[in-house]
Amino acid sequence: MGRTASFQPEKKAKSFGADFDEERLWRENTESIKRFIDRQPGYEKLCAEVAYILNRELNKEEIEFSTITYRAKTLNSFLEKIQRKSYRDPVSEITDFAGVRVVCLYIDDLKRLEKAIGEHFEIVEKIDKLTARKADQFGYGAIHFIVRLGKNASGARYDDLKNLVCEIQTRTVLQDAWAIIDHHLVYKNESNIPSVLRSRLNLLAGNFQSADEKFSDLRTEREEYLREVEDSKINPEQFLENELNLDSFVRYAHWKFPDLPAGTGVLDVPFYFKPLTGMDLHDLRDLDEIVDRGAAAYDLYLQENGRDFLNSYSITSVALSALLVEREFIPEHLKSVFPKFAEFVEKRDL
Secondary structure, rough: OOOOEEEEEEEOOOOOOOOOOOHHHHHHHHHHHHHHHHHHHHHHHHHHHHHHHHHHHHHHHHEEEEEEEEEEEEHHHHOOOOOOOOOOOOOOOOOOEEEEEEEOOOOOOHHHHHHHHHHEEEEEEEEEEEOOOOOEEEEOOEEEEEEEOOOOOOHHHHOOOOOOOOOEEEEEEEHHHHHHHHHHOOOOOHHHHHHHHHHHHHHHHHHHHHHHHHHHHHHHHHHHHHHHHHHHOOOOHHHHEEEHHHHHHHHHHHHHHOOOOOOOOOOOHHHHHHHHHHHHHHHHHOEEEEEEEEHHHHHHHHHHOOOHHHHHHHHHHHHHHHHHHHHHOOOOOHHHHHHHHHHHHHHHHH
């Protein structure tokens, strides 16, 4: 099921501090502040557009992600930044007026994400904070891209946005978790870390990176397992010997009801699989036997009630067929989702 991008308001600006002179700041940066205010609506449109394109392309390419968030820098944040840093021309030098953050599930997908960014945007600069970290720098970084809209962004809608840049931050879930913790630790250089914490934090940063790699390895192993299950369909006897689990349940449903869509894109698969876990079923053969035993009753249910949206999928057909045999395992929440099914079961129990 596709995910969607969401707006994320910029965090409250850091405290300006006692030495902050707002009048002086406005007086010395009047033109820059006016230029920022004039451009700010454009940056709001730009980051929303960049997030929309990334959301569309990642779902199209089936690149799994946790979140896509976007925000435009506020005036308060702009004032805080030019007060905190020295800029000759802040409007030209600051590159994160529009920002989009993509958090992927797997580190291997960052390369695929970079390819999508390169195909749909003009990359002005790539900042690799993962591999370009200096020897004395500390943490577990990510990769940032400064981009402009690509060639496909044509027409009056984009005329005011074409020359503006947007920062795209790409990271994994674990890199994002590290960034959140790192923001509060504020240890950017290893020399800043108290010696009693240094080795533990370095070990932790290494563990985050190792965990990212292991998650990718697990996905690879799972994909290989799924291929083996799928390949075993050539021999029905061999296929039915596969262990019953959530993955094999989905493959079995498609095998058993090949004319029906699986429903994995619209259904909560564990919702239908969980009631079956209470039955004494160990492999697909056990599941197949109980589905065959419930087939006549399920056909009768369909004759009386027809197929609606939910029971038009192979996953629901397997689950309901099995539950018509082992009716004591029908959960109340499933009855509320299938009221006609619940009525049918009650009539059979009378």
